[in-house]
Amino acid sequence: MDPASSEYYFPLYSALGYFALVFGLGEVARILTAKYVSSRGNSQLFLYELIGTIxxxxxxxxxxxxxxxxxxxxIFLCVGLLLTAGGIFNRGAWTNCAPIFEQFIFGNLGSTKFITILSAQLIGATFASKFAYLIWNLTAPYSSAHLENASNLDCVLQYKQTAGIVIAFEIVGAFVVRVVVAQLLARPALIRLIPFAISAYLTLALYIVGVPGLNPIVATARLYGCQGIDTSSFMILYWFCPVLGWLAGAYVVGQKGPAKKTSKEAKAEKKLKAAAKKAQ
Known part of the structure; x- marks a missing residue:
């Protein structure tokens, strides 16, 4: 028998088809956005973030x-490849609120763009489950794995460690990821390893803790409302802890606010803005 036709690989084929469909639809949506939505203002920014997050x-x-x-x-390889693909196709979408909190707090992101991006992420996280179950239901006749998922609406979080260790993993994990990302960004030859560094920590957390978070938006999409954790505990564990760890990492690596402009640069910028208004 051909190994490629073995039932062992059927779930893999289902997953590959699922990922291809999701990325394909996402890319079509981004192409339409680029064609029909003006890059002026924040509408295009909002849609790119919404599409990427979903x-x-x-x-x-x-x-x-x-x-x-x-x-x-x-799962390590899968997550690393998905993050790599997201970096290629997402048109700069963050799909994670921790970095935008960092940029906002350090003065590198205005309040309007911050709210635009965060709102897009929250809406995207809300709709992700609906899209997932829609795909599972449509493909259930062709995939036993999708049939099983489509018919299973229960979500129960089961942790392998005590609450203190789980909290520590979220804070320390986000801190470590932020520091490692900074180190890899400083070495152009190693930038492509960033998705796999993140994947490595998520896989480690899955092995030790059982329910990894690290990204508040993804955690909200996948884990919010599950049995085993109440709303206040969820917000502390999957929002406050990773954002705190991420900001601590940003502080350690020396995140800086926007550089102050000289008087000459400020005057030149005013002239450019005035010229742009006249040209409109």
Whole structure:
């Protein structure tokens, strides 16, 4: 028998088809956005962030099939490749609120753009589950893995460690990821390793803790409302802790606010703005 036709690989084929469909639809939406939505203002920014967030959060739902059937090495590779693909296709979408909190707090992101991006992420996280279940229901006749997921609406969080260790993993994990990302960004030859560095920590957390978060938006899309944690505990664990760890990491690596402009630069900028208004 051809190994490629073995039932062992059927869940993998389902997952690959799922990921291809989600990224394909996301790319079509981005192309239409670029064509019909003006880049002026924040409308295009909002839509890119919304599309990217829905895309990445929807993919997270399928990761469970990969992990259930192929284990830790497969989920590490899967998450790393998905993050890599997101970096290629997402048109700069953050899909994570921790970096935008960093940029806002350090003065590198205005309040209007901050609210635009965060609102897009929250809306995207809300709709991700609906898209995931829609795809599972449509493909259930062709995939036993999707049929099982579509018919299972229960979500129960089961932790392998005590609350203190779980909290520590969220804070320390976000801190470590922020520091590691800064180190890799400083070395152009290693930038492509960033998705796999993040994936490595998530896989480690999955192995030790059982329910990794690290990204508040993804955690909201996938874990909010699940049994095993109340709303206040969820906000503390999956929002406050990772954002705190991320900001601490940003402080350690020396995140700086915007450079102050000289008087000459300020005058030149005013002239450019005045000229732009006249040209309109």
């Amino acid at each position: 895309q990445m959060c929807t993919c997270v739902y399928e990761n469970g099939i990969i992990f259930k059937n192929y284990g830790f090495p497969a």
